[in-house]
Amino acid sequence: MKKKGICISFLLFALFSLMGCATTEKMYYWGDYSTTLYAARKDANDESLLKHKNTLENIIAESGKRNLRVPPGVYGELGYIYFRQNNNDTAVKYFEMEARTYPESRVFMERLTQAAKAKNTKN
Amino acid sequence: MPNRQHYLFIGSICLMVLLLTSCAPKMVTKADKFPLMYEEMPVSILLLPPINETTAADAKEYYSTTLQEPISFSGYYVFPYEVTSEVLKMEGIYDAELLKDLSVTKFREYFGADAVLFTTIKKWDISYIVIASNLTVSIDCELKSTKSEQVLWSYNGTVVIDLSGGGSGGSIAGLIVKSIVTAINTATADYVPYARVANYRAISSVPYGKYHKGYLQDKEQKIVEQRQ
Numbered sequence A: 001m002k003k004k005g006i007c008i009s010f011l012l013f014a015l016f017s018l019m020g021c022a023t024t025e026k027m028y029y030w031g032d033y034s035t036t037l038y039a040a041r042k043d044a045n046d047e048s049l050l051k052h053k054n055t056l057e058n059i060i061a062e063s064g065k066r067n068l069r070v071p072p073g074v075y076g077e078l079g080y081i082y083f084r085q086n087n088n089d090t091a092v093k094y095f096e097m098e099a100r101t102y103p104e105s106r107v108f109m110e111r112l113t114q115a116a117k118a119k120n121t122k123n
Numbered sequence B: 001m002p003n004r005q006h007y008l009f010i011g012s013i014c015l016m017v018l019l020l021t022s023c024a025p026k027m028v029t030k031a032d033k034f035p036l037m038y039e040e041m042p043v044s045i046l047l048l049p050p051i052n053e054t055t056a057a058d059a060k061e062y063y064s065t066t067l068q069e070p071i072s073f074s075g076y077y078v079f080p081y082e083v084t085s086e087v088l089k090m091e092g093i094y095d096a097e098l099l100k101d102l103s104v105t106k107f108r109e110y111f112g113a114d115a116v117l118f119t120t121i122k123k124w125d126i127s128y129i130v131i132a133s134n135l136t137v138s139i140d141c142e143l144k145s146t147k148s149e150q151v152l153w154s155y156n157g158t159v160v161i162d163l164s165g166g167g168s169g170g171s172i173a174g175l176i177v178k179s180i181v182t183a184i185n186t187a188t189a190d191y192v193p194y195a196r197v198a199n200y201r202a203i204s205s206v207p208y209g210k211y212h213k214g215y216l217q218d219k220e221q222k223i224v225e226q227r228q
Helices: A001-023 A033-041 A046-065 A074-084 A088-101 A103-122 B006-020 B035-040 B059-066 B068-073 B081-088 B106-111 B173-188 B188-203
Strands: B027-029 B044-047 B115-128 B131-144 B151-163 B223-224
Touching: A001 B006, A033 A046, A033 B059, A046 A074, A074 A088, A074 B081, A088 A103, A103 B151, B035 B115, B035 B131, B035 B151, B035 B173, B044 B068, B059 B068, B059 B115, B059 B188, B068 B188, B115 B151, B115 B188, B131 B188, B151 B188, B188 B223
Parallel strands: B044 B115
Antiparallel strands: B027 B223, B115 B131, B131 B151
């Protein structure tokens, strides 16, 4: 009987400590972000850069499926990849999505949008 | 009438409380430590290129890949570092060292950032002592307002891993440690997981931002008081 009492109290304790941690459900889906970014940094080539771009696209798709907000900066980073590839219309589309998702990014996103549009008129 | 079982129950609870409190470091609430965070309520954070005080030349580049995620989970808008670092490079800013004593208000104008985050890599190395070797990653973080130019939050995250394993022979722990040691010897890559833990230790002390459920509700949450 004694043992049982101790056992129960320890179980309760364990349960409480677990409950304390359980409230941190994930706000965002970041997928393989840090892994593919790290690989691209370590060895920047067409393959590693493409993989990281795929990660960004996957984060956007998966966030939609899970009904989560796309993490900060993901639309903007993807837009910048298109910007560098001179695909300026697509770039502008993503900059706009970043600004719509996170109003506090608008100042910077508008700056990037202007740069993309300027490139378009030059070409 | 309380019986023996009750005493045992209460006794074991008391013991656990004692165990938890006895070795605890000095604690302070987030609101007492970082009152300016609750006053200014910054929403958007611009990560500046890390300042590297170590001799590991590649630490900076690898470390900077680890910050965006944890800060977003604390509820802040983080500007895409892959983009902002490029823009800063075009402006000739490769390192935040130069910015330490300069005004940061221009980052509000250009990016619309409420605050900038300075990170300093203090340690990123393995030290070999006669009987032991330790891997240490230590990061100082400092969040500075682009409005008031005041330091809103600063904290250190440090991780020390004992790599010696102490003659544990064929045990599983020994094997794991051995594989870590070889991995570290072969590639710098292996610092990154520890950098993530160091980040986590530092960033867990930051008051939650707008996108976190606990926004403005964590004033009484306790954190470890660090000596500056």
